[in-house]
Amino acid sequence: MQHTKKxxxxxxxxxxxxxxxxxxxxxxxxxxxxxxxxxxxxxxxFFVEEPAWGPGPTRLEVTRSPEGVWVAVPHIQxxxxxxxxxxxxxxxxxxxxxxxxxxxxxxxxxxxxxxxxDFVLWYYTPMALAFSHSxxxxxxxxxxxxxxxxxxxxxxxxxxRERELMRRADVMFTGGHHLYESKREQHANVHPFPSSVDVxxxxxxxxxxxxxxxxxALARPRIGFCGVIDERMDLAxxxxxxxxxxxWQLVMVGPVVKISPDSLPRLPNIxxxxxxxxxxxxxxxxxxDVAMTPFARTPATRFLSPTKTPEYLAAGRPVVxxxxxxxxxxxxxxxxxxxxxxxxxxxxxxxxxxxxxTEHWLPRVDAFLSRLSWDHTWSGMKHHIDxxxxxxxxxxxxxxxxV
Numbered sequence: 001m002q003h004t005k006k007x008x009x010x011x012x013x014x015x016x017x018x019x020x021x022x023x024x025x026x027x028x029x030x031x032x033x034x035x036x037x038x039x040x041x042x043x044x045x046f047f048v049e050e051p052a053w054g055p056g057p058t059r060l061e062v063t064r065s066p067e068g069v070w071v072a073v074p075h076i077q078x079x080x081x082x083x084x085x086x087x088x089x090x091x092x093x094x095x096x097x098x099x100x101x102x103x104x105x106x107x108x109x110x111x112x113x114x115x116x117x118d119f120v121l122w123y124y125t126p127m128a129l130a131f132s133h134s135x136x137x138x139x140x141x142x143x144x145x146x147x148x149x150x151x152x153x154x155x156x157x158x159x160x161r162e163r164e165l166m167r168r169a170d171v172m173f174t175g176g177h178h179l180y181e182s183k184r185e186q187h188a189n190v191h192p193f194p195s196s197v198d199v200x201x202x203x204x205x206x207x208x209x210x211x212x213x214x215x216x217a218l219a220r221p222r223i224g225f226c227g228v229i230d231e232r233m234d235l236a237x238x239x240x241x242x243x244x245x246x247x248w249q250l251v252m253v254g255p256v257v258k259i260s261p262d263s264l265p266r267l268p269n270i271x272x273x274x275x276x277x278x279x280x281x282x283x284x285x286x287x288x289d290v291a292m293t294p295f296a297r298t299p300a301t302r303f304l305s306p307t308k309t310p311e312y313l314a315a316g317r318p319v320v321x322x323x324x325x326x327x328x329x330x331x332x333x334x335x336x337x338x339x340x341x342x343x344x345x346x347x348x349x350x351x352x353x354x355x356x357x358t359e360h361w362l363p364r365v366d367a368f369l370s371r372l373s374w375d376h377t378w379s380g381m382k383h384h385i386d387x388x389x390x391x392x393x394x395x396x397x398x399x400x401x402x403v
Contacts, residue, residue, distance in 0.1 A: 020128035029278035037067035054084035103131035126161035170388035176305030197310035205286035205315035224288035239265035240343025318353035
C-alpha cells in the first residue's frame with residue numbers, strides 16, 4: 001500500500017474533511033469541485049474516489065490538486081493489465097466484500113498516515129458506506145446531488161444504502177428544490193442547495209475572448225451545449241433540431257459517458273468537440289449565439305438541477321431548455337430561459353432568441369445571478385455543518401455527564 005506522508009500544514013483548528021465520491025476530481029469541474037476547493041482554503045480536504053483498475057500493486061495514490069485538495073485514488077491490481085481503467089477489465093472477477101475490505105484498509109491507512117483524527121465525513125455516494133461505516137467522524141454530511149437510483153446501471157442495493165446513510169447523516173443537502181421536496185420527509189435536517197455558479201469566471205465570455213481553434217471555422221448561428229453527454233441527453237431532440245435547421249451549427253462540448261458514441265446523431269451540422277477544461281469554457285460560450293440544455297424527461301432527469309443553466313446566463317447567452325423542473329422554476333417562470341420540448345418548439349424558441357435584443361433581458365439575468373454564487377452556497381453549507389458538529393459534541397458531553 002502506497003500513500004503520502006503526514007503534512008505539517010493543518011490549516012488551523014477546524015476538523016479535516018474527508019469526502020467520499022462517485023465522481024472523479026479531474027473529470028468535469030462541477031459541484032463537488034467547487035465546494036471542496038472552498039473548504040480546502042480553510043482546512044485539509046481529502047477527496048476519495050472510486051477505485052481505478054490496472055497494473056499493481058494495490059495501493060492508494062494521493063496527490064494534491066491545484067485547488068489544494070488531496071485527491072486519493074485506490075488502485076486495484078489486476079493481473080496482466082497493461083493500463084489503468086475506471087472499471088474492472090472484462091472478465092475480472094470482483095467480490096464486493098473483498099473490494100470493500102481493501103478500500104477500508106487503504107482509507108484507514110491514509111487517515112492514520114496523514115494524522116486525520118478529527119474530521120467531518122462527507123458522502124456523495126451511499127455506496128461508500130460499504131467501506132466507511134466503522135469511521136468515527138465529528139459529523140456526517142450527505143450531499144445528495146441527484147436521485148442516483150434512477151440512473152441506468154444503478155445497483156439495486158443503492159436505495160437501501162441511501163436509507164442507511166440518511167439515518168447516519170447529521171445534516172443532508174440536496175442538489176435542487178424538487179429533490180428537496182422528495183427527501184424532506186425522510187430526514188430531520190435536510191436543506192436545498194441548488195446548482196450555483198462562479199459568475200466572474202463565466203462572465204469572461206462577455207469580454208469577447210478569441211474563438212477556440214476547433215470551433216472557429218464553424219458557420220453561424222451556433223447553438224451550443226457544454227456538459228456531460230450521457231443517458232440524460234435527448235438525442236432525438238438534438239437530431240430533430242439539426243434536421244429542421246441545417247443552416248444552424250449545433251456545437252456539443254463535453255465527454256461522452258456511459259453511452260455508446262455510435263448512438264449519437266451524426267449530421268453535418270452537429271459537431272462533437274469533446275471535453276474541455278473549466279478554464280476553457282468561457283471562450284466556447286462567448287462564440288455561441290444561443291445555449292441549450294436538451295435533457296430528456298426521464299426518471300434520471302426528474303430531479304436534475306443543471307449547473308449549466310446559470311453558467312450560460314452568466315456568460316450572457318440566451319438559453320433554451322427542455323422542461324426540467326428546476327429549470328422551469330425559477331428560470332422559465334421568470335422569463336430568463338425559454339422552455340421547449342419538441343424539435344418544432346425548440347426551433348421556434350431558438351429563433352426568438354436569435355431575433356430579440358438582450359438589453360432588457362440581460363439586466364434581469366444579472367439581478368437574479370447577483371443572489372447566486374458558490375461562495376454563498378459553501379457558506380450556507382458550512383453554517384449547517386458547524387451546527388451539526390456542535391450538536392453532536394453537545395450530545396456526547398451530555399452522555400458523559402450522565403455516566
